[in-house]
Amino acid sequence: MTLLWRIQTSPDVTWEQADLFQRLAVITSEGRTSGRFVTIKRLIPRVGNVTEHAEGNFLGLAEGDGAADVVILSVPYELTTSYGQGTCDGPKATLQASSQVELYDPLLPEDLPCGFLLHTAQPWDGKGGSLEEQLSGITDYVSQHDSAFPVILGGEHGMLPAIMRSISKRIDLNDLTLIQIDAHADLRDQLEGDPDSHACAARRSLDLGVGKILQIGIRAFAREEAEFIAEDVRVESWLARDVLNPCGGEATWLNWLNTLSEIEGPVWLTLDIDSLDPSYVPTTGTPVPGGLAFWQVIETIETISSAPSAKWIGADINEIVPDPNQHVTEFTAAMLATKIVAAHLARKLEDES
Numbered sequence: 001m002t003l004l005w006r007i008q009t010s011p012d013v014t015w016e017q018a019d020l021f022q023r024l025a026v027i028t029s030e031g032r033t034s035g036r037f038v039t040i041k042r043l044i045p046r047v048g049n050v051t052e053h054a055e056g057n058f059l060g061l062a063e064g065d066g067a068a069d070v071v072i073l074s075v076p077y078e079l080t081t082s083y084g085q086g087t088c089d090g091p092k093a094t095l096q097a098s099s100q101v102e103l104y105d106p107l108l109p110e111d112l113p114c115g116f117l118l119h120t121a122q123p124w125d126g127k128g129g130s131l132e133e134q135l136s137g138i139t140d141y142v143s144q145h146d147s148a149f150p151v152i153l154g155g156e157h158g159m160l161p162a163i164m165r166s167i168s169k170r171i172d173l174n175d176l177t178l179i180q181i182d183a184h185a186d187l188r189d190q191l192e193g194d195p196d197s198h199a200c201a202a203r204r205s206l207d208l209g210v211g212k213i214l215q216i217g218i219r220a221f222a223r224e225e226a227e228f229i230a231e232d233v234r235v236e237s238w239l240a241r242d243v244l245n246p247c248g249g250e251a252t253w254l255n256w257l258n259t260l261s262e263i264e265g266p267v268w269l270t271l272d273i274d275s276l277d278p279s280y281v282p283t284t285g286t287p288v289p290g291g292l293a294f295w296q297v298i299e300t301i302e303t304i305s306s307a308p309s310a311k312w313i314g315a316d317i318n319e320i321v322p323d324p325n326q327h328v329t330e331f332t333a334a335m336l337a338t339k340i341v342a343a344h345l346a347r348k349l350e351d352e353s
């Protein structure tokens, strides 16, 4: 076990040596059933078919043949970020971090990919001279992969309307429930004259026809947005302060979970990682104190996937800015992406049985 780990992580080991060793590891594990070799067996698929491409793949998993069940998309989009910079590097860093995420998830009978096919797509090419062309390029990119369950890594939250445009080609957005986990309401009509700002992502999605937005984690918003939430029946917000309040927070939290479990029809999850407390995501574009706990986001994801009358059609995780010193932000994003995939596949297994 220690030797295998060293070979996998040593920069001195060539791909050929790693490939040779994984064959040895397969042979070794076939003849043994003792506890210590169970761990080795788990590692084998991750070094199987060792190629440089698999190295940059989600969870380090090699590509398979056939139609994918899940596709991981990368949208390194960054044009309107207002504070921190670096969201364009988020997807790649998240994929790299994902190679360190465990393949075991208690929701699944086997380790990921659990017999399913996960495809890591080539990133969006970033082409387009204007903002409009870039957003239209994102819409096309997402549409190219709409036969599988998409998990889209971003990139700034301003990409959300482009994703909604792609979804509108296959479903009536009025039927869609958009679940937004976010520190910000993103309901401004414009920010500094820009209607395509990340601060307007939810508002533009409503303009495109989204029927319902359920928000949680909100704690930095403008008067304009507070008034919009109060007046517009399409938006319901669970403020971070209410959910996390030591007095009464639990009831608000349970109300959130109940609301999720009663959703009917198609659901999209847009997860701005600044929703989490900055201790989990220190380098996101706009960190805000007083955020959600990691396990609250996990429980939200699991509740969406198990809502009896809901049809979960995909998710995006955005505003990921790599952390040059400790990799916390991108590792958090990678763990959440993995939970989204595991929860979706668990539901798929249940629906098929």
Ligand SMILES: [Mn+2]
Binding pocket: 157, 182, 183, 184, 186, 198, 201, 272
């Ligand atoms: Mn946002």
